[in-house]
Amino acid sequence: MIDFEIPTPIKRQVQFITMLGEQVMRPVARYYDEHESERPWDYINLIWPTIRDRGGRSFSVEDGTEKTDKEGKPRPRIGYLMLAHVVEALSWGDAGLYLCTPGGALGGAAVDATGTPEQKERFLKRFGEGEPKWAAMAMTEPHAGSDTAAIRTTARLSEDGKEWILNGEKIFVTGGLMAAKESRGFVVVWATVDPSAGRAGMKPFVVEAGTPGMTVTKLEHKHGIRVSDTAAIVFNDCRIPYDNILGSPEVVKGDTEHKGFKGAMKTFDATRPLVAASALGIARASLEFTVSYLKDRGVKVRYGVAPHLQTAVERDLIHMEMQHRAGWLLVLKAVTKMDAGQENALEASMAKVKAGQVATYVSQKAVELLGPEGYSCKLLVEKWMRDARINDIYEGTGQINRLIVARRLLGYTSRELR
Amino acid sequence: MISFTPSEEQQLIIDTVRRYASDRMRPAAYEADEKRTIPQDIIARGWDLGLLPSAIPEQYGGFGETHQALTGVLAAEELGYGDLSMALYLMTPNLFAIPILHYGTEEQKQKWLPRLVEGGFAPYTAALIEPRWSFDPHALHTVAEREGNVYEISGHKALVPLAADAQAFLVYAREGETTQAFIIERGTEGLAVLERESFMGIRALPTYELRLDDVHVPASCRLGGEQGIDIDHLMNYSRVALAALAVGVARGAFEYARDYAKQREAFGKPIAQNQSIAFMLAEMAIEVEAARLMTYEAAWHIDKEHNAVQQAALAKAYADEMALMVTDRAVQILGGHGYIREHPVERWLRNGRGFSTFLGLAMV
Numbered sequence: 001m002i003d004f005e006i007p008t009p010i011k012r013q014v015q016f017i018t019m020l021g022e023q024v025m026r027p028v029a030r031y032y033d034e035h036e037s038e039r040p041w042d043y044i045n046l047i048w049p050t051i052r053d054r055g056g057r058s059f060s061v062e063d064g065t066e067k068t069d070k071e072g073k074p075r076p077r078i079g080y081l082m083l084a085h086v087v088e089a090l091s092w093g094d095a096g097l098y099l100c101t102p103g104g105a106l107g108g109a110a111v112d113a114t115g116t117p118e119q120k121e122r123f124l125k126r127f128g129e130g131e132p133k134w135a136a137m138a139m140t141e142p143h144a145g146s147d148t149a150a151i152r153t154t155a156r157l158s159e160d161g162k163e164w165i166l167n168g169e170k171i172f173v174t175g176g177l178m179a180a181k182e183s184r185g186f187v188v189v190w191a192t193v194d195p196s197a198g199r200a201g202m203k204p205f206v207v208e209a210g211t212p213g214m215t216v217t218k219l220e221h222k223h224g225i226r227v228s229d230t231a232a233i234v235f236n237d238c239r240i241p242y243d244n245i246l247g248s249p250e251v252v253k254g255d256t257e258h259k260g261f262k263g264a265m266k267t268f269d270a271t272r273p274l275v276a277a278s279a280l281g282i283a284r285a286s287l288e289f290t291v292s293y294l295k296d297r298g299v300k301v302r303y304g305v306a307p308h309l310q311t312a313v314e315r316d317l318i319h320m321e322m323q324h325r326a327g328w329l330l331v332l333k334a335v336t337k338m339d340a341g342q343e344n345a346l347e348a349s350m351a352k353v354k355a356g357q358v359a360t361y362v363s364q365k366a367v368e369l370l371g372p373e374g375y376s377c378k379l380l381v382e383k384w385m386r387d388a389r390i391n392d393i394y395e396g397t398g399q400i401n402r403l404i405v406a407r408r409l410l411g412y413t414s415r416e417l418r
Numbered sequence: 419m420i421s422f423t424p425s426e427e428q429q430l431i432i433d434t435v436r437r438y439a440s441d442r443m444r445p446a447a448y449e450a451d452e453k454r455t456i457p458q459d460i461i462a463r464g465w466d467l468g469l470l471p472s473a474i475p476e477q478y479g480g481f482g483e484t485h486q487a488l489t490g491v492l493a494a495e496e497l498g499y500g501d502l503s504m505a506l507y508l509m510t511p512n513l514f515a516i517p518i519l520h521y522g523t524e525e526q527k528q529k530w531l532p533r534l535v536e537g538g539f540a541p542y543t544a545a546l547i548e549p550r551w552s553f554d555p556h557a558l559h560t561v562a563e564r565e566g567n568v569y570e571i572s573g574h575k576a577l578v579p580l581a582a583d584a585q586a587f588l589v590y591a592r593e594g595e596t597t598q599a600f601i602i603e604r605g606t607e608g609l610a611v612l613e614r615e616s617f618m619g620i621r622a623l624p625t626y627e628l629r630l631d632d633v634h635v636p637a638s639c640r641l642g643g644e645q646g647i648d649i650d651h652l653m654n655y656s657r658v659a660l661a662a663l664a665v666g667v668a669r670g671a672f673e674y675a676r677d678y679a680k681q682r683e684a685f686g687k688p689i690a691q692n693q694s695i696a697f698m699l700a701e702m703a704i705e706v707e708a709a710r711l712m713t714y715e716a717a718w719h720i721d722k723e724h725n726a727v728q729q730a731a732l733a734k735a736y737a738d739e740m741a742l743m744v745t746d747r748a749v750q751i752l753g754g755h756g757y758i759r760e761h762p763v764e765r766w767l768r769n770g771r772g773f774s775t776f777l778g779l780a781m782v
């Protein structure tokens with residue numbers, strides 16, 4: 001039955017994170033925006049125990065066990081619904097700090113989507129114990145961004161067949177420094193085992209932090225989300241164990257079809273709605289702040305008022321609010337399908353397209369509406385605008401996600417519609 | 419627990435109305451628009467779906483289920499997908515019945531509801547909109563003044579569907595600072611149905627201007643008796659109805675443009691294989707879906723008896739904009755053929771443009 005009631009545990013979690021956002025994240029948000037490469041240890045140390053106790057699976061599905069309610073009836077899974085709310089609320093606090101949250105992040109999601117049960121255990125266990133750790137995912141290369149099939153990083157087997165040898169350069173790796181160098185984490189690296197095979201040759205490999213041959217060569221200086229490190233990582237005859245190829249090794253030996261590219265896409269089905277959620281957390285921060293700032297100064301929003309009586313500001317605020325809500329409902333639909341174990345690639349990309357656009361629009365409009373105050377670094381509104389902008393770019397640009405949506409709607413392959 | 423999946427019963431309603439929309443409404447829509455008339459058997463069949471009776475309790479002649487805005491919007495989307503003129507025609511009795519159901523005194527409900535639902539389709543209607551650019555349901559120019567036990571009502575209304583045949587009207591008027599509604603029977607002195615109107619869209623729906631010159635009605639005709647009505651609450655049922663109809667119209671336009679773009683070739687390939695067409699289609703689908711979810715959510719709030727003005731107003735504003743954008747793009751995707759009336763997209767654009775004007779013209 002169509003229903004919009006959010007489960008109580010999620011509401012409680014959001015309340016808790018909102019408090020965290022107000023009391024811990026926002027007070028330091030400006031500082032870290034201005035100190036680009038500093039690690040936000042205050043935030044990290046505060047959040048790590050919570051993440052660790054949840055098994056560090058901050059970006060992953062609930063475990064497969066059936067959950068039951070008080071009467072012993074099977075309870076619907078809410079793992080992704082919860083996660084979307086958590087990500088949204090943390091991003092409402094501060095999107096840059098949210099991206100510094102220790103745990104599996106995109107790397108964990110890739111392991112989750114493509115790893116064997118043994119690999120999941122081996123690679124993800126660390127996030128439930130000890131000191132904070134990070135994982136990252138490295139797909140993008142200097143000459144291959146949207147066109148992921150064009151990556152050139154190679155993985156070849158050593159002569160004895162016991163190791164993979166990686167060579168290539170990855171850029172724009174979120175959390176790359178923390179995952180590759182400054183914690184006992186790992187990087188999931190997409191590389192090709194057969195450059196002539198295109199997509200079919202692409203495979204994900206787990207490279208443990210500190211593996212010789214893996215070097216962080218650069219940290220980017222960015223428009224927004226500055227506290228989050230964005231690293232370039234070079235692989236130079238980097239040797240990793242044979243078993244670190246994600247998925248069943250047999251698949252590699254036998255056919256080089258399937259798994260690779262599909263694995264990447266499956267990861268995105270899970271992560272795109274969460275990027276959308278992050279975008280909308282920033283949008284909500286911008287919108288709520290603008291509404292309350294204006295309200296304190298006597299500008300109210302009236303709903304259901306005749307159009308000719310609306311002020312221009314009211315019209316803008318209502319427009320921002322409805323756009324935001326539309327985006328959020330698309331996210332909720334995408335994660336609800338994910339939780340139900342249904343195919344959600346279409347919904348995931350729809351949500352990502354809309355949220356990327358909405359976050360950009362709402363946060364930019366907020367700066368406009370607040371005039372010199374909005375443009376000023378006295379407030380966080382200008383920062384939110386810069387932070388929001390990334391969401392229409394990473395995890396598939398707006399255009400790439402439109403392509404995905406269009407192909408699904410039209411029944412076209414990537415060759416027919418490129 | 420949050421869910422976007424209709425219940426079995428809801429799905430049954432969707433499927434039934436969709437079948438009627440596809441088999442009956444759509445094939446007849448072109449001619450209805452051209453000739454400005456709707457075949458009566460289509461209306462009769464639509465009435466047989468039992469949408470209004472199922473919202474009216476048994477004691478008033480209905481099927482005894484509770485009135486649910488959510489059920490209403492699910493059906494309305496399908497009707498809008500069929501044809502907007504026909505949908506508004508079929509839903510016209512709602513304009514009379516739903517306010518009475520929610521605000522009528524016991525006597526008013528007993529008197530009117532059975533007449534609305536027990537027989538075949540019966541043209542009862544309502545008059546809210548007024549013929550001026552600054553129309554505002556909170557500040558109507560139609561005025562009701564009480565003199566002892568009688569109300570004196572004067573004013574000018576527009577877009578009153580089926581007024582020529584209506585057996586009774588629910589007329590909205592300003593009384594002091596509030597908007598109230600009055601049940602006025604056909605033939606009451608001072609009530610004049612003017613010429614049929616002509617608009618750019620919804621051309622198959624007969625609508626009329628209405629003049630009220632010192633119309634006298636007993637105080638018992640005031641909807642809700644002494645209590646009266648809450649126009650904002652009542653308008654929520656209209657906001658979500660129109661939003662759902664807009665979603666239906668837009669969905670039709672999207673599907674038509676998508677199918678056309680796949681088979682129309684230019685420069686040696688289907689035009690859908692150009693990003694500029696494909697991206698428009700992607701955005702159309704996203705907007706239709708977003709507006710649908712906003713509508714569901716607003717209807718859900720109404721059914722939960724929350725103050726849903728905010729959600730309903732947002733859903734309607736969103737759907738108004740969406741319907742225009744989607745139908746307009748459908749015309750563009752068909753190119754010159756989109757401009758020709760043999761293809762339905764130009765009609766959908768004419769219809770879609772109306773949603774920002776239609777407040778009060780439909781209710782679920």
Ligand SMILES: Cc1cc2nc3c(=O)[nH]c(=O)nc-3n(C[C@H](O)[C@H](O)[C@H](O)COP(=O)(O)OP(=O)(O)OC[C@H]3O[C@@H](n4cnc5c(N)ncnc54)[C@H](O)[C@@H]3O)c2cc1C
Pocket residue numbers: 106136137138139140144145146147171172173174175222230390393394395396397398399400403418693
């Ligand atoms: C801060 C930040 C963090 C990031 N984090 C990660 C990470 O953790 N891991 C990772 O692997 N990557 C990451 N990225 C990389 C990100 O995913 C890419 O930047 C993105 O996919 C776009 O690739 P590109 O920058 O090479 O742009 P290009 O692919 O060069 O695209 C340029 C423009 O062309 C458009 N375009 C490209 N192809 C088409 C097409 N077929 N049709 C229409 N338009 C097209 C694009 O939409 C874009 O507007 C990150 C990037 C940034 C900026």
Ligand SMILES: Cc1cc2nc3c(=O)[nH]c(=O)nc-3n(C[C@H](O)[C@H](O)[C@H](O)COP(=O)(O)OP(=O)(O)OC[C@H]3O[C@@H](n4cnc5c(N)ncnc54)[C@H](O)[C@@H]3O)c2cc1C
Pocket residue numbers: 682683684685689692694695750751752753754755757758
């Ligand atoms: C009222 C009216 C009067 C007209 N008068 C004349 C006249 O006097 N003389 C005359 O010769 N013609 C006339 N035309 C025809 C008019 O010029 C064409 O309709 C117009 O050129 C579009 O062609 P089409 O309708 O075949 O659309 P298509 O070519 O089928 O295009 C359909 C859609 O696909 C898009 N499209 C096509 N190719 C591409 C591409 N490569 N990339 C991206 N998008 C693409 C188009 O922009 C359009 O949105 C008239 C048309 C109308 C409606």
